[in-house]
Amino acid sequence: MATIRDERELIAPTVDRAFLDIVTEALDDGDHDRLRELVEPLHAADMADLIALLPSDERAVFVQALGGDFDPEVLAELDEAVRDDVVDHLPARDLAAAVSQLETYDAVYVLEDLDEDKRQEVLGGLRAEERVAVEEALAYPEDSAGRLMRRELVAVPQFWTVGQTIDSLRSRDDLPDEFHEIFVVDPRYHLVGTVALGQLLRSGRDVLMQDILEEDQRNIKVTTDQEEVAYLFKQYNLMSAAVTDGEGRLAGVITIDEVVDVITEEADEDMLALGGVSDGDVNESALTVTRARLPWLMVNLLTAVLSASVIGLFEKSIEKLVALAVLMPIVASMGGNAGTQTMTVTVRALASRDLTASNAWRVVRKEVLANLMNGVVLATFSGSFVGFWFRDWVLGAVIASALLFNLCVAGLFGALIPLGFKRLNIDPAVASGVFLTTVTDVCGFMGFLGLAAWIIL
Incomplete structure (x- = not known):
């Protein structure tokens, strides 16, 4: 068998699958000396990545196996779900000893989600001045500067x-x-x-x-x-x-x-919220992820019913011309994609304050114009394609007109919906996608089927 030094030389400096297998083997064998020697060179951030890769039931065992060699800074580097998994299984005395070596900001991050009884037990194990500093920080609102700041200064x-x-x-x-x-x-x-x-x-x-x-x-x-x-x-x-x-x-x-952490956290939240998974995480349990996603999927189901009801209004028209059913998804999906592009740019601009009340209408006009120009190109191409495909140039003109209309709608509402939520003090990233999809679907189906019923049928 290769020595520990040989094993280190065979693996990459980052935490990869080979390294994880070696660590897991040492953990399973109960060889704590070998385990400590393997992980000793790791940076706190890399150690946090390693703990996140371990199965949930092995994380606390891993930390306890390291004993006094465990770097408390690792707790501050863990993702929230993994951190909770680890600290929930650590004795309050060991957790207090680790927290006492952290700066106030990191200590608050570790303790803020503990249940009240265990938090008080951990705080009771800190020195008086440390306890006062942490308790003062916890008294400030979550996500405030009081929670974020360090007390250590000159x-x-x-x-x-x-x-x-x-x-x-x-x-x-x-x-x-x-x-x-x-x-x-x-x-x-x-x-x-x-x-x-x-x-x-x-x-x-x-x-x-x-x-x-x-x-x-x-x-x-x-x-x-x-x-x-x-x-x-x-x-x-x-x-x-x-x-x-x-x-x-x-x-x-x-x-x-601290600010780099905040920027990363806020960017991740906005990105996840755009997908309706603001609380989702690769380290969360399936039940937690389900609870986070289900509400928005239910909202999406209701809006999909609204879109379907619009199609139902033109049931007879679709029966007369089956081509309409074939072409409907083109209009809706193109509008949805174009609207998502505008919405993403708008939400990001609102978050970075590049978009304010003073330039809002200029941005809206620009997005509508950009979608109009894209619409002209796409409408010309799709109309020609449909005309050749179905040998019906009137149908080609109908889908071209509907596509142009829906892309303009997508540009308009892709900007207006996030702006409207911001005006109502609602996070634009959370709900904009669901409502934008509904608008582009309804307008796309209504425009295409309505024009077809009026012109062709």
């Missing part, structure tokens, strides 16, 4: 000199592992401004901090939604930003690390 009085500040940084035992700027505060701990580390190092030791601070600080309230936080970081190219409480006192700091 703040100095405005009357300190650069030399005093540098000496203080060198002597502090609780200095954050990473920070980008120093916050300057008044005696009441109100934020006065910030000094970038580069500016600090370029200044003489006798220079006062208040003389080199940057006053134009984009400080954020603890109640600010995380989407707003992400927008501010993107808009103003921030690396970090202060968070202040209701009275303007410095409460914490948000860094680009």
